[in-house]
Amino acid sequence: MTFFDVPWEVGKEATEAIGTSRNEVLEALWDWYLRTPGAELPERPPADLLEGLFSKWQAREDGIRELALTLACPTCKATSGPCLAGKAKKPKDDLIHRPRLAAATALYDAQQAGIHH
Numbered sequence: 804m805t806f807f808d809v810p811w812e813v814g815k816e817a818t819e820a821i822g823t824s825r826n827e828v829l830e831a832l833w834d835w836y837l838r839t840p841g842a843e844l845p846e847r848p849p850a851d852l853l854e855g856l857f858s859k860w861q862a863r864e865d866g867i868r869e870l871a872l873t874l875a876c877p878t879c880k881a882t883s884g885p886c887l888a889g890k891a892k893k894p895k896d897d898l899i900h901r902p903r904l905a906a907a908t909a910l911y912d913a914q915q916a917g918i919h920h
């Protein structure tokens with residue numbers, strides 16, 4: 804897991820649910836880290852709230868990847884399945900080029916909005 808895999812959206816919803824924000828939490832952590840007088844660790848969201856948010860996030864990630872595999876990729880020209888890599892243009896497991904993933908994300912969110920409104 805890299806820094807960029809950290810689901811910031813989960814953090815956004817979690818902090819809002821307990822009446823704060825990501826910025827406020829980060830500032831509180833930083834003050835605590837720097838031993839600013841009076842600084843305290845911020846309150847954490849309840850575990851069951853986080854569990855729900857993470858499974859929702861995971862379902863969205865899975866849905867986006869699944870949808871991406873059905874779209875044509877503007878980068879490698881794959882028409883379905885994993886993206887193509889290397890000189891031989893072979894399908895590479897789990898590879899989805901960024902523009903294809905972005906298109907799938909937009910389509911997925913539009914579909915979800917259509918379902919829920």
Ligand SMILES: [Zn+2]
Nearest residue numbers: 876879886900
């Ligand atoms: Zn591709």
